[in-house]
Amino acid sequence: MPDMFETSPPLPDKVVDTFRDGLQAAKNAGICEPTAMTLATREAEKVSARTVLLKHFDQQGFVFYTNLNSNKGRHLTQHHNAALTFAWLEIEQQVLVEGMVEQVADAEADAYFAGRPRDSQIGAWASLQSQPLGSRQEFEQAIADYQQRFSDQPVPRPPHWSGFRVKPLMVEFWYGREFRLHDRFRWQLDQHNHWQCQRLYP
Numbered sequence: 001m002p003d004m005f006e007t008s009p010p011l012p013d014k015v016v017d018t019f020r021d022g023l024q025a026a027k028n029a030g031i032c033e034p035t036a037m038t039l040a041t042r043e044a045e046k047v048s049a050r051t052v053l054l055k056h057f058d059q060q061g062f063v064f065y066t067n068l069n070s071n072k073g074r075h076l077t078q079h080h081n082a083a084l085t086f087a088w089l090e091i092e093q094q095v096l097v098e099g100m101v102e103q104v105a106d107a108e109a110d111a112y113f114a115g116r117p118r119d120s121q122i123g124a125w126a127s128l129q130s131q132p133l134g135s136r137q138e139f140e141q142a143i144a145d146y147q148q149r150f151s152d153q154p155v156p157r158p159p160h161w162s163g164f165r166v167k168p169l170m171v172e173f174w175y176g177r178e179f180r181l182h183d184r185f186r187w188q189l190d191q192h193n194h195w196q197c198q199r200l201y202p
């Protein structure tokens, strides 16, 4: 793991509070899936992006859950870099995050998984996420098989299913203004590894 990751300090309260305020404003505005974020990963020279849902955030970073054998899971296991974008278009706000990624602790993933609906838990076992699937029927059969397997017990977290925490090295808040004269505030680490905020041209 690179040095930057080992030494990167937690996010300042101001960043966490600003993000929380934006997310709350997005929820208040009735935005569909306000926790949806675009996750970009890389594999060698190729870059990929897809939507995932934010499940937790604090000074340590932004957490989502997925299948570790999926494309994104493989990418993040090989390359510990990721970028996130929240686009809250109805309230003219965007948040960008760049950082290093770590897998969450097993206990954290277990606790989150235990709180999911049972059908979602079964789905985590039945879906070989990102692998070719012959037919919908094949998937439904796999779901039925796992329902049977766990019929008389709580569904355990699959070993191939967990969370990733994006630990930021950069967070940027964008606020839309008239005539495209927007505001941008970028938080990043200076040469002394302290968080600093800078206003940027839009």
Ligand SMILES: Cc1cc2nc3c(=O)[nH]c(=O)nc-3n(C[C@H](O)[C@H](O)[C@H](O)COP(=O)(O)O)c2cc1C
Pocket: 033, 036, 048, 049, 050, 051, 052, 053, 054, 064, 065, 066, 067, 070, 071, 072, 073, 129, 130
């Ligand atoms: C609104 C929305 C939320 C999603 N949330 C998640 C999520 O939290 N975790 C996940 O693994 N996939 C989620 N997906 C599916 C991913 O976008 C993607 O199709 C899937 O994870 C496979 O991606 P990959 O092949 O790049 O690994 C979501 C899709 C949408 C449209």
